[in-house]
Amino acid sequence: MAKQKEGVDKRTARKMIRSTEGCAKSITLERNNKSDDVQLHDLPNDILGSILSRLTFRESSQMGLVSHTWRRLWRSCCRKLVFTSATMFQPGNRSIKHTRTNFAMRVNSFLRQLRTHPTLNKFVIKFGLRRKHTRHVNRWIRFCSVSRARHITINFTPGVKDFFMGPANSKYIFPLNVFSGPEGSSTHVRTLHLGYVCLDTTSSDFMIFANLKKLTLHKISFLGDLQCLMLPECNSLECLSISFCSLPGLSTCQPLQRLRCVRLHYCYLKKIELEAPNLTSFDLTNQPIPFVLGGSLNVMEANIKLLAKDSPYGDNLDYIYTELPAALSHVHKLSITSGLFGLFFISYIF
Known part of the structure; x- marks a missing residue:
């Protein structure tokens, strides 16, 4: 009986040793697997830059706060700058x-923080700034110009009725x-959106x-005695949108071959003379x-909304x-909307 017990004890001891060896092996394997995992910061910079480019402006800028490595990477890969109330102020923070x-x-x-001027794809400022903030805004516009931004939005209408x-x-x-x-460049600009600012009509710098493909x-x-706004000699201009601007007239100094879309809303124009074959x-x-x-x-669609105030054509x-x-x-x-006796008259001609 004693020998049988000794045999059983030896067998159980061997099993325990084997099980502990297996556990030790599994633990070492798990540790080795963990050490072999690729961390995010171990990826090549071009892949990390591609990841950052797919994030929103706020998310990518927050990644620059993780470490010095990420900050350097963010500075070199920053392609869009969007300065709005949502990006500059934390939502819900009333302090x-x-x-x-x-x-x-x-x-x-x-x-x-951007010590160098990266080549920007987008530059946006959207906040209710005024002329008294010229010193700040001029600095931002110079940065935008030197960075050769392709899509520019300067919109100071927030807060305006x-x-x-x-x-x-x-x-x-x-x-x-x-x-x-000498430091700026305009050949890279593809879209330009200006809101609630002044333009000097005596200058020909628009040319x-x-x-430029899209002008809003x-x-x-x-500024100045404006008799008629002459559209710039932009051979690449495809879309023109002008709204709520007091313009006596609108014309082109030469045919705009690529102009496809024109929107003119509440500008109180007196005459329009456009040369746009395509x-x-x-609207x-x-x-x-x-x-x-x-x-x-080749005009496929025209939408005309007539304002009845001070109309020389009566009704x-x-x-x-x-x-x-x-x-x-x-x-x-052709779609026409006109105020007639307080009602709306709509006509379609095909």
């Missing part, structure tokens, strides 16, 4: 007031000459945007005025049935 002064201080602090155009003396004067300076002007004031879409909200779309034989019926069909004789689809 910091969303004032214009705090906004300017945060943007200045942010740009100081819908139909309020604002006084010109309070608006920031956008320095077009910055993009034609420097030779490769919203609540713009023009125009396909025309106008204005008082009844004579206009000429020279050579535009607009003469204008609707005589002037518009003559000016838009080649349009495939």
